[in-house]
Amino acid sequence: MNWDTERNRLPLCRTETYLMSAAAGILHPDALEVSKNFLDQLHQQGDKCWELNVVAMDEVRVLAAQLLNSKPEEICFVSSSSMAFSLAAQLLKNKGHRKFFSFREEFPTSTLPFINAGLEPEFATTDGFSHDWNQILKSHDEKSPIVLSSVESLTGFSHPIEVVNSFASEKGVPLLVNATQSLGVIPLDASKIPFVCASIHKWLMSGFGLSIFKVRQDYLDDPLPVYGWLSQKDPWKFFEHKVEPLREARVFELGCPALLQIFSLGAVLKWIQKMGGVSAIWSRVKELVEYTYSRSIELGLSPRHLFPTENRSSLIFFPVNDVGAAEKSLADQGIYVSARSENLRVAIHWYNNKDDIDRFLAAYSKLIK
Numbered sequence: 001m002n003w004d005t006e007r008n009r010l011p012l013c014r015t016e017t018y019l020m021s022a023a024a025g026i027l028h029p030d031a032l033e034v035s036k037n038f039l040d041q042l043h044q045q046g047d048k049c050w051e052l053n054v055v056a057m058d059e060v061r062v063l064a065a066q067l068l069n070s071k072p073e074e075i076c077f078v079s080s081s082s083m084a085f086s087l088a089a090q091l092l093k094n095k096g097h098r099k100f101f102s103f104r105e106e107f108p109t110s111t112l113p114f115i116n117a118g119l120e121p122e123f124a125t126t127d128g129f130s131h132d133w134n135q136i137l138k139s140h141d142e143k144s145p146i147v148l149s150s151v152e153s154l155t156g157f158s159h160p161i162e163v164v165n166s167f168a169s170e171k172g173v174p175l176l177v178n179a180t181q182s183l184g185v186i187p188l189d190a191s192k193i194p195f196v197c198a199s200i201h202k203w204l205m206s207g208f209g210l211s212i213f214k215v216r217q218d219y220l221d222d223p224l225p226v227y228g229w230l231s232q233k234d235p236w237k238f239f240e241h242k243v244e245p246l247r248e249a250r251v252f253e254l255g256c257p258a259l260l261q262i263f264s265l266g267a268v269l270k271w272i273q274k275m276g277g278v279s280a281i282w283s284r285v286k287e288l289v290e291y292t293y294s295r296s297i298e299l300g301l302s303p304r305h306l307f308p309t310e311n312r313s314s315l316i317f318f319p320v321n322d323v324g325a326a327e328k329s330l331a332d333q334g335i336y337v338s339a340r341s342e343n344l345r346v347a348i349h350w351y352n353n354k355d356d357i358d359r360f361l362a363a364y365s366k367l368i369k
């Protein structure tokens with residue numbers, strides 16, 4: 001794997017220090033190429049390629065399923081993770097759920113859709129970076145579905161998702177994972193997880209406007225929360241006006257799909273496979289993450305949280321007084337990080353390198369002196 005060669009394909013990385021992938025990743029060059037070709041096709045050929053495009057879209061579904069170690073029938077593409085969890089909230093209600101369990105530190109995509117659907121939130125009494133799931137689940141009422149992010153966007157804590165899922169299975173409650181801050185950088189085996197969503201604009205480097213949504217087929221009960229002509233088993237039976245839904249996740253792809261985003265994602269998923277999978281990406285990123293922690297400590301700097309190695313992610317937070325001014329001052333020096341609460345959030349992807357980290361740490365250390 002030659003990461004330097006791949007990094008060199010990203011013009012932004014040649015001139016600046018981009019540590020903002022937790023906000024949005026740089027669009028991958030393969031996604032750019034595929035998008036341009038697709039727009040060119042629409043321009044030159046109109047709708048002549050519809051059937052070919054539908055086949056190509058299903059190939060992306062297979063790649064997305066492989067990424068999650070799940071079945072293609074469990075995968076659909078929706079407009080955002082907020083949309084995915086809004087659908088999930090209604091499916092939980094269909095099954096009789098009236099509450100959900102989560103953390104106060106969660107990103108609102110993982111809480112508001114459920115609250116809006118009338119599910120009562122039951123927040124853990126421990127903080128969002130506890131490891132002891134026996135302790136965490138003391139405040140769980142035994143029946144509530146568990147909703148959490150694989151990596152918390154406001155702390156960087158990486159939850160032991162497989163452990164959480166075995167607790168959830170033991171209790172017979174569904175687990176809903178928002179993998180937006182990890183899918184594409186940290187491997188996730190979602191084979192036994194009933195619900196997963198992940199927006200594609202961050203670690204999957206595929207641009208805005210799409211989320212991969214995994215939903216297990218036994219949750220697709222009537223009445224389905226939303227419906228369209230492409231939800232039908234046979235969408236070409238136009239004039240019967242009788243609801244006959246597919247029992248696959250793609251029932252939620254109601255009408256003509258967001259092919260540009262889907263093909264963009266497909267190009268990145270192929271590239272990821274070529275590079276050795278997400279585990280190869282994570283090996284590289286983990287090394288950079290550990291470098292960041294150890295260099296900061298050598299320089300007498302203190303990241304906000306020092307989580308155990310197994311709970312570290314590609315997000316690291318550094319405290320500052322005036323976070324807005326600090327973010328701007330770094331941007332003026334060509335170093336891009338995100339201001340979040342009282343911290344600068346540094347997000348490390350495979351296209352970063354040790355020079356990026358050194359540049360950030362040198363500038364940060366001047367800032368806080």
Ligand SMILES: Cc1ncc(COP(=O)(O)O)c(C=O)c1O
Pocket residue numbers: 079080081082083107109110149151152153178180181199210211
């Ligand atoms: C954990 C997490 N979930 C979801 C989102 C947003 O997802 P969407 O805009 O697709 O709803 C973000 C950030 O934008 C996030 O950090």
